[in-house]
Amino acid sequence: MRLIIFIGMLALTLSQNIRADDNEPFFPVIKIFSALSDFNTVGMKESVTNEFLLLEHGEIWDINVLASYATPSNAQRKNYFSLISSKVRRNIAFINYWNKAKIKNGKSETVKAWLESVVVFKVDGIWKLQQMHSTRVELKNVPTSVKFIERYTKT
Numbered sequence: 001m002r003l004i005i006f007i008g009m010l011a012l013t014l015s016q017n018i019r020a021d022d023n024e025p026f027f028p029v030i031k032i033f034s035a036l037s038d039f040n041t042v043g044m045k046e047s048v049t050n051e052f053l054l055l056e057h058g059e060i061w062d063i064n065v066l067a068s069y070a071t072p073s074n075a076q077r078k079n080y081f082s083l084i085s086s087k088v089r090r091n092i093a094f095i096n097y098w099n100k101a102k103i104k105n106g107k108s109e110t111v112k113a114w115l116e117s118v119v120v121f122k123v124d125g126i127w128k129l130q131q132m133h134s135t136r137v138e139l140k141n142v143p144t145s146v147k148f149i150e151r152y153t154k155t
Contacts, residue, residue, distance in 0.1 A: 025093035080148035
């Protein structure tokens with residue numbers, strides 16, 4: 001019953017364009033992408049465990065490789081998510097979701113999408129990313145039923 005209530009609350013939270021609650025397992029996902037958008041490598045590293053791995057479209061990255069993409073520029077990135085499923089077992093969560101980014105640089109705008117999953121651990125009472133798997137998806141191949149919600153937290 002608690003899991004059903006939790007999933008309902010998480011879905012409700014994800015359906016609103018508000019700052020995230022750092023007690024929810026999805027928070028480190030929002031935090032790492034917000035930090036990436038803010039070029040905040042410290043915030044990115046705070047979002048993950050020491051053993052973090054990202055499986056990025058056939059490549060294996062650690063947080064330092066991912067953080068190397070957070071280079072200041074004039075581009076502005078907005079992050080959108082659509083939760084597919086979430087399972088929480090005590091101090092571990094398994095979450096599957098769609099991710100979309102709108103990247104605006106001057107007058108040009110690029111939109112990219114990914115299908116992603118994460119394993120999140122609660123470390124000293126804080127949810128942190130342990131593993132992320134990310135597959136780029138052409139925007140035209142994202143199902144029309146997917147409803148993206150903008151999510152941001154100040155990093």
